[in-house]
Amino acid sequence: MYSLGELADRLDLAFSGDASRTIEGLASLESAGPGDITFFSERRYLPQLAATRAGVVILASDYVAQSPANCLISDSPYLTFARVSRLFDNSARPEPGIHPAATVAPGAQVDATASVGANAVVESGALVEAGAILGAGVYLGRETRVGENSCLHPQVVVYHDVHIGRDCVVHSHAVLGADGFGFAPGPEGWEKITQSGGVRIGDRVEIGACTTVDRGTLEHTVIDDGVIIDNQVQVAHNCRIGKNTAIAGCTGLAGSTIIGANCTLAGGVGVVGHLEICDNVHITGMTMVTRSITEPGSYSSGTPMGTTREWKRNAVRFSQLESLQQRLASLEKQR
């Protein structure tokens, strides 16, 4: 619980209205009540701003006059809202210490301020740094590292030789460091190539639930500082993902993909292996990336949705595009 004045102080922002107004929680413009703080960041929501019952609205100074509520004034209302949300984060932090039902190998080092949950298993050579949290049932293989204040939610599995930096969050059922999909065709079938590289994850990385990041074949798979990855994403062996890149759910990166910094991949994207994507690239949802991208910008593939009836007709024509083009060329010659 904060007063408007306290929030303005903590975030070093100006405000207008009643400094003593007490804020108990966050809500949307539409559902906020007098005890809530909300934010306004897009002009098209002006009607909702005018009608809001919120106690405080975070907005740019230009809109103060249009707000019926007290204002917390910010050039970046959405960013300020993110910061306020963290002030109100009341999720319980587990007590430091190792749960009696955890299994920590003698050769592992767990900082006294770290927390290891029930049924967690920490193998020899693992290093868990100050303030780190291993949720219930987390598995840490040999020679792994979890940096300061990083949090692994219940049942994350970390294979051997995977290093995770500080201030990271890894959600449940993520698997870090499973074998890459490396096989050579032999006379009797596929022969496995030992995946002897590890995984190196930087600081402030977030990895979603059921996301998989495979270990490298010879060198490490690398995820740089500040990368955020959503749920159900597949990062294959030897990938390298640059700083602050964001990858949305259900995206799959094939082996040895290199992605630059500050990229955003929307959901369901697929990237063919051995490609390179430069910095500052945006890929729209469900795009199939089949070649390297060397220019910043936005890229897409796919076809638009229609009714199934319409779509079927057009889809048949897709299969005839080459002949359609030839018919057109033939007409052009006859002009």
Next chain:
Amino acid sequence: MYSLGELADRLDLAFSGDASRTIEGLASLESAGPGDITFFSERRYLPQLAATRAGVVILASDYVAQSPANCLISDSPYLTFARVSRLFDNSARPEPGIHPAATVAPGAQVDATASVGANAVVESGALVEAGAILGAGVYLGRETRVGENSCLHPQVVVYHDVHIGRDCVVHSHAVLGADGFGFAPGPEGWEKITQSGGVRIGDRVEIGACTTVDRGTLEHTVIDDGVIIDNQVQVAHNCRIGKNTAIAGCTGLAGSTIIGANCTLAGGVGVVGHLEICDNVHITGMTMVTRSITEPGSYSSGTPMGTTREWKRNAVRFSQLESLQQRLASLEKQR
């Protein structure tokens, strides 16, 4: 083991043939033997009906004369088959009680008729109602609820403030309530937005293996009664899924998607965020839903499969469609 007469009684259906015929199991028309019950529901399988060795066939009254076997007569043979299949379900129900290797926090309430498996972890404030089953290694966070007779298979993870109704089934490695993918761009990189909403799941919901349902940002993510969700599905924060909607495997819903009742989404569908899909919509496999749908019906996108050689030629032409259209328009002007 049931006799035909017993089955007819229990399901309140008519039958023809030998009431004392004993049925030991279920099988397909083609593989069924004299101790099996099977069903016939599509005319195109008439040859298989004529040749079946089944002890009993479930079918509509019109086809009784064409059945070489005893008949259980139903207007909805497939539905009757489903009901018979549940009568023959012999999967073992675990004993009520808390396994000695489970960890249940003092502040959690577990009904005496519920079953909590080995290595399950139940946090404070959790409520497990009568007849519910938590498989081995299930994790229930703080302030969660599992309704009567719901079954969470081994190693399901439920974060705090997630409520699951009655008669639900959640398969292994599903993750309910992980953080939504909410971040604001800041001067140094992504800043996390605390995801303070929960998840509310109705009654009779089934959720597949490795499926993820994220918690809401401010309000709850909501899955209504009777919804069925297959494996490897991603439901992002703030989604709302209406009653009896079915979602097949590998589908991804981006944040704040609202789906109506009685919809069916086939496998691999992707839905862009902040869209609304009305009731009674069918989406075919791998469709990219890029706009709201306001009319019931069937919708599709994508292109048909061809040999790679043919496809490559047509795909190149796709990239030239705009110029193709302009060339055509230019020819039309010259008429």
Next chain:
Amino acid sequence: MYSLGELADRLDLAFSGDASRTIEGLASLESAGPGDITFFSERRYLPQLAATRAGVVILASDYVAQSPANCLISDSPYLTFARVSRLFDNSARPEPGIHPAATVAPGAQVDATASVGANAVVESGALVEAGAILGAGVYLGRETRVGENSCLHPQVVVYHDVHIGRDCVVHSHAVLGADGFGFAPGPEGWEKITQSGGVRIGDRVEIGACTTVDRGTLEHTVIDDGVIIDNQVQVAHNCRIGKNTAIAGCTGLAGSTIIGANCTLAGGVGVVGHLEICDNVHITGMTMVTRSITEPGSYSSGTPMGTTREWKRNAVRFSQLESLQQRLASLEKQR
């Protein structure tokens, strides 16, 4: 650590250069140093071969003269590299025996040479054969089998009546034998069809992290010998996958799909249910397989990536293909 002479002996290959050269590890042509072995298998890497600092290069006899390093001579350099990689596999094999924190039911049989990790749960009727490894937290349901020397990594879940052959590898968070997505529409909503089949997995199968293989409805879901499946793949009920077929990440097979032997499905492929794909078929990435394939060869669907600006224009034209074709036909008539 092996000398070049020892490697040549073990693999029954010829070599050139210094038999006593000691090899400590594997690396790529570019990063290998004097203690490393590498391989050369594609002509386009001749410049890298010329510049390599590797201690030994595996290559075909034709290229020995162009190698600055000692050579291990093989007709299949990549396959030989795979075999060498396994000689250098130094991942720790856990000790045989059952960890004190594991829970093994009285009616389960675990061979004395098998290893069962901490918090693993093995139900009654399970059979774990010689040399098999169950990682920490693995769950084996009733009447399951794990064949000789198969390895289930931490937290794999195996439902009842699933058999896994010998020399298999299953990665963390894979779920084998969850219920197939089988429901009949009833008057009040979906009614579940008991999935009473199991899963049968052959020998030398590898299954990736977070991959799901559902149990069959009446008969078993079957994965044949030598099949390799990557991460995040969904195999629905009643599928049958033929010998030595390879399936890359994020692919989804709908129910009752039958795939032949020696097929390769690239990443993100979707296969509609009740289809049959013959032997020796290759499917390129993200293809939607909407019909059975009866001829060996390579198949594709999808559209090529462009800038979002270009793509939008072409995508609109896709929705007009039928009318475009009609306009073209009308012009042709006027010739």
